[in-house]
Amino acid sequence: MVATAGICHTFKQELLVATHNFTITTGDVFKIALMTSASTNTPTTDHYSGGTININSEVAATGGYTAGGNTLANITPVLNGTEGCASFSTTTWSTSTITARSAMIYNSTDGNRAVAILDFGSDKVSSAGDFTITFPAQTAGNAIIRIT
């Protein structure tokens, strides 16, 4: 089994009640956790922890990876054309030895609520090196989280 990518279902409802704030510096703290190929998480996942459906098969806390993953640097959302676009700066696990197949973005400020599940397509491996996730340009048709 591998995780299934997508915007988490609960996140869509939470947007309508202003649960999440992606503003740079003053917004919520979002994190990204890595998962192995054994993860069965799908967009039905509602929390990293403390919810009904939580993360499973997170990468072990060794080799430069710590439980909960990396804190992301928010980029204040913009309206580009007809789409609302949110993004984050590039994140890196430096000097790491990690094998990961997928990731979960979640809001650690607000109860670890899940935002999205990312699928890498295959196992990605760093060995005494860098493990880097680069998010796309914050534009319509590209941004990592878009309201169309």
Add this chain to the structure above:
Amino acid sequence: MNNTLGQGGGAVLGSFRVDTTSNQGHPADFWVENIIGQLIYVADSAPQPIRDQAIAYRESMRVVIDIGVRQAILSNHTTLIAHLKKAGMHEAAALIQTIKP
């Protein structure tokens, strides 16, 4: 008469990149491209004159960022070398001095 209430919008997940290395970090060129990609995006659909100007600006910024990234790496090397020498690790300091950004 029917009213159209929506136009089929939704919450959409974009694509992303995962890059890994073994026994080394990403080279300076990787970070230069990464920074450029985040700062300046030139849409394929942009009008040609605007597109040309944006690409020219991106290339000039690439030079500035390239210099900045390499200088930052060298500054970090300087700090590391100073710490290692202070700790009596002169061989390690010499090794770092040979690494070019």
